[in-house]
Amino acid sequence: MSADSLSPVALLCLAILHGGESTGYEIKKASVEGDYSYFIDASYGAIYPALVRLAADGRVTVREDVRPGRPARKIYAITAAGRNALVSALCEPPGPDVFRSRFLLLAKFAASMPAQVLRDALRARRAELEAELALLERIEAETAHDPAAQWITGYGRACVAASLDYLNHHADNLVALTIPSAGQVRTNIAVRQTLADAAE
């Protein structure tokens, strides 16, 4: 019943429910591998209590769905009050976007790291970005009717493509900075020479 402001997880729930009925389980999936993964990765331990709270506050309704042979589930739907709460929460100025990268910290210390560690990290990062790109393309195809969704996938695509591009063009450059292992001294010298030549 109270009208205090929403926690990030509650905001996520209302946002998803705005698009149609859902369950706690499905909300989690959307937040981790779906079209809300740019907002938060919520866990069950955060979602279920948040839904209970939202129901108590009249922002969502619950309906039990018992089907023989399948686990029972609770289907949540947003109410008019819930829509209001969502819109007014979104009206408040959004804080700054956040980008956090353990990978870049590693890159910063390339000169103290074994080459293989950097290579592995670069490969992992590239795989990650390619997976993200695939996800964005999937979402883009699924939401052809929704121009706002298209706008945000376009934004995501632009960022991911730029990262991937930088990685593809500068990866070797970073590996060349790592501590040389015996067998690689000559290679690194060659790379450095190439770079020096290019700089002229």
Add this chain to the structure above:
Amino acid sequence: MSADSLSPVALLCLAILHGGESTGYEIKKASVEGDYSYFIDASYGAIYPALVRLAADGRVTVREDVRPGRPARKIYAITAAGRNALVSALCEPPGPDVFRSRFLLLAKFAASMPAQVLRDALRARRAELEAELALLERIEAETAHDPAAQWITGYGRACVAASLDYLNHHADNLVALTIPSAGQVRTNIAVRQTLADAAE
């Protein structure tokens, strides 16, 4: 004395101290507005206890610096054990990079929002990105000697520039989706018509 793995904040401290002596106060500044802001924004409540812990574990040393007329301070320096801990922590595979955006959530609901809210958010986002770009350029200039630092600022620049570019070219497009207020109906129709024309 124990050798358990480092918390993110402890890792930040060691990373900064690797580049030279520092104080808790300066570490915070570097993490918030300096060249480690891509890693974490740590608060004093996290940093000071972490430094105490690192000192107890022999990973850093402390030296008191009392100067008349200025607040006393504690200058921390990394030890060999600290360097080891840093490198081995960095050797572990970095988790995925994280991007979190309240702004994109707002964009997704453009169709339910007043135009002004979107305009304000777009402006704020652009300002943020431009500030980030300026910061990156400053860091790039300050670290001309350090190729790894140059590599990561290059990465940052690529991402930020791509975001900014998308925003500059598609902002109007997003505002056109918002709920029309009386005075704007004609404008929006005109914009939509333009878009439709462009699509042909």
Add this chain to the structure above:
DNA sequence: TGATCCATGTAAGCCGTTACATGATTGG
């Protein structure tokens, strides 16, 4: 004179993750 910078620290409390508990069904 009042804010901002320098500088260190403590304590309460929140928010969320992790791990556990349960259990039927489907697919490899």
Add this chain to the structure above:
DNA sequence: CCAATCATGTAACGGCTTACATGGATCA
């Protein structure tokens, strides 16, 4: 037959933020 998917929840533990406490120096 084992793993994964579907499905909901609880409890403990942890890390971090927020707010508070202190105080001189500098700047507008």
